[in-house]
Amino acid sequence: MEGGFGEILTTSGGWESVCESLRVMVSNDAFQRWFRAARWLGVEDDIGTIAVPGEIHQVWIETNYLPELTMAVTGVFEDVREVRVVVGEESGVTDHSEDGSPTPNISQARPTKAAALEGEALDRRIKAAGLNPAHTFASFVVGANSQFAHAACEAVAKKSGVGYNPLFIYGGPGLGKTHLMQAIGHELLRRQPGSRVIYLTCEKFTNEFIDAVRRGDIEKFRRRYRSSDVLLIDDVQFLAGKERSQEEFFHTFNTLLDGRNQVVLTCDRPACEIKSLEPRLISRFECGLTVEMQPPQMETRMAILKKKSHDWKVRVDESVLTFLAEKIRTNVRRLEGALMRVATYASLAGESVTVEKVEHLLKDLIREEASRQVSIDAIQKAVAEHFDVRLADMTSRRRPASIAFPRQVAMYLSRSLTKGSLMEIGEAFGGRDHGTVIHACKKVGEKIDDEPGLKESIARIESQLRR
Numbered sequence: 001m002e003g004g005f006g007e008i009l010t011t012s013g014g015w016e017s018v019c020e021s022l023r024v025m026v027s028n029d030a031f032q033r034w035f036r037a038a039r040w041l042g043v044e045d046d047i048g049t050i051a052v053p054g055e056i057h058q059v060w061i062e063t064n065y066l067p068e069l070t071m072a073v074t075g076v077f078e079d080v081r082e083v084r085v086v087v088g089e090e091s092g093v094t095d096h097s098e099d100g101s102p103t104p105n106i107s108q109a110r111p112t113k114a115a116a117l118e119g120e121a122l123d124r125r126i127k128a129a130g131l132n133p134a135h136t137f138a139s140f141v142v143g144a145n146s147q148f149a150h151a152a153c154e155a156v157a158k159k160s161g162v163g164y165n166p167l168f169i170y171g172g173p174g175l176g177k178t179h180l181m182q183a184i185g186h187e188l189l190r191r192q193p194g195s196r197v198i199y200l201t202c203e204k205f206t207n208e209f210i211d212a213v214r215r216g217d218i219e220k221f222r223r224r225y226r227s228s229d230v231l232l233i234d235d236v237q238f239l240a241g242k243e244r245s246q247e248e249f250f251h252t253f254n255t256l257l258d259g260r261n262q263v264v265l266t267c268d269r270p271a272c273e274i275k276s277l278e279p280r281l282i283s284r285f286e287c288g289l290t291v292e293m294q295p296p297q298m299e300t301r302m303a304i305l306k307k308k309s310h311d312w313k314v315r316v317d318e319s320v321l322t323f324l325a326e327k328i329r330t331n332v333r334r335l336e337g338a339l340m341r342v343a344t345y346a347s348l349a350g351e352s353v354t355v356e357k358v359e360h361l362l363k364d365l366i367r368e369e370a371s372r373q374v375s376i377d378a379i380q381k382a383v384a385e386h387f388d389v390r391l392a393d394m395t396s397r398r399r400p401a402s403i404a405f406p407r408q409v410a411m412y413l414s415r416s417l418t419k420g421s422l423m424e425i426g427e428a429f430g431g432r433d434h435g436t437v438i439h440a441c442k443k444v445g446e447k448i449d450d451e452p453g454l455k456e457s458i459a460r461i462e463s464q465l466r467r
């Protein structure tokens with residue numbers, strides 16, 4: 001296909017096919033919210049461009065749906081290599097398509113040639129490494145909850161392969177583990193353009209490994225991963241119970257470390273809590289630096305909301321931001337999603353939003369969030385009642401098994417139902433250290449597998465706490 005945006009009239013059928021593919025790849029809600037109002041502008045220099053109604057759409061699509069969009073577009077338009085998302089109004093509306101909808105003039109949005117070439121080369125490296133363009137150090141808000149992890153990642157980005165190797169980052173969902181890990185990749189690619197940085201999820205690693213075995217080209221797979229300078233692997237808990245993948249991972253890992261190449265791993269729990277993971281892998285994961293990420297405190301949640309509103313160029317009242325930060329405490333992804341919903345509503349409805357409106361708009365999310373917040377106090381009380389021990393024994397130093405075991409169960413439940421860090425949990429149980437909490441969780445976890453009665457008791461306590 002020849003370049004030029006005049007093609008908008010002739011390729012609208014193509015865009016419809018792209019939309020059909022997108023409907024299969026993303027949820028209906030996501031499609032309606034982000035792609036329904038998008039317009040196809042055409043292809044120029046292998047780059048396909050779509051226009052969206054606002055910055056929020058642009059940022060959200062680029063951050064969350066670029067791989068799906070690219071796949072859908074390249075599946076229909078064979079000469080497209082990359083897809084760019086531009087904002088309709090900002091790029092200047094100069095034309096009208098057949099159906100009367102305005103078509104932005106994207107040439108006005110282009111940077112100078114030299115800057116564009118440099119930017120494009122970096123973009124290509126970022127894309128080839130599998131990194132999300134938005135996950136940089138600059139866009140990460142550092143708080144007390146992430147200070148240590150952030151410092152460790154910066155140190156690794158400055159001096160990869162020596163020092164903290166592997167870097168093992170763990171913590172609950174949506175707390176920024178992937179973001180920080182990818183920021184290392186960005187920084188390295190920016191400073192050392194030739195570095196071979198690879199980011200992938202552990203699930204992808206496993207699937208590619210299985211495919212390589214099936215196709216009989218395991219050597220190619222090994223060459224790719226064992227020759228990287230920096231390997232960033234997300235969600236290693238996925239290895240649990242997968243013996244052959246663990247074996248492969250073990251050797252990949254050893255080769256990289258022996259060659260002083262950097263490995264960074266993320267996980268939803270400490271390595272020793274991953275069930276059915278070979279001890280030799282656990283000890284490898286633990287031989288570098290392990291850092292925990294915790295949920296952000298109120299002031300960090302506010303700082304994140306303010307930064308995101310600024311980056312997305314949306315104006316939301318301070319009172320609304322405070323409301324969101326107070327209500328959504330456990331997961332930055334949810335916090336971000338809530339702000340996005342508020343901002344989209346405000347931009348589409350053309351009115352500013354009040355706290356009352358937001359309360360209504362997000363009632364499901366707020367209710368769900370509240371149900372997640374079980375306190376350690378409530379757990380101690382419920383466990384003490386269930387095992388018929390004194391509440392004071394949850395924090396006492398008494399050691400008889402009839403008391404120590406219920407206490408361990410309460411620690412186990414605190415670990416799985418609250419966002420408390422190991423340190424915070426230990427503190428709540430009479431100032432015990434994090435090793436005691438890990439030991440308790442391990443012991444109860446093992447017993448649950450052997451004793452169906454215990455499993456039932458724990459499920460009962462849990463459902464009582466959730467009521």
Ligand SMILES: Nc1ncnc2c1ncn2[C@@H]1O[C@H](COP(=O)(O)OP(=O)(O)OP(=O)(O)O)[C@@H](O)[C@H]1O
Pocket residue numbers: 135139140141142143146171172173174175176177178179180266268304332333336
């Ligand atoms: N401190 C922060 N500053 C800015 N954005 C953040 C911060 N923490 C998290 N985010 C954003 O929240 C979203 C979720 O973060 P991320 O995917 O890194 O979480 P995660 O800990 O890897 O979650 P999961 O374990 O569920 O994969 C991302 O969009 C990320 O950019």
